[in-house]
Amino acid sequence: MCELSENLKLCTCDVASVAELRHYWVLYRFVEGKNHMVVGRTAILDTLDPRLEGQNRALLLARLNESDVFDVPQALRDGDRLMLSFRCNEAGKPKTITYGYERAGGRWVEKTFDGLGWQWHHDRGPFGEVRPALKRG
Helix, strand or coil: CCCECCCCEEEECCCCCHHHCCCEEEEEEECCCCCCCCCCCCCCCCCCCHHHHHHHHHHHHHHHCCCCCECCCCCCCCCCEEEEEEEEEECCEEEEEEEEEEEECCEEEECCCCCCHHHCCEEEEEEEEEECCECCC
8 A cells, every 4th residue: 555654754775766665765966157048858657546646746745845844954045956756556456656745935836757757956965764754554
């Protein structure tokens, strides 16, 4: 089941790559004047049941805008972007679900994640594990 935990926290951790993590976050820092066009193909993203997807999106947006969502303070700025990725099973099929957000007016707002496009004006910054990521049960 891919139902997210309402208690999730974005934790920093001592790993070399997000490839070592099952559920993770990556902060992309806006860089004034950066215009590095990246060309390629974006993979088709996995999707969830629409009811569960709506529930997860609402939960994430509320939780991300709480002051204690990160385990250590981050110097967030408008224009920063945040990607969250979760690996889970739905109806017996493995899925990777990805959510994107952008910092605007001191708050996170939904922004479709585009791995190539996000690199045009942003540098990849800190990353870590999401825990607990999924609801138990």
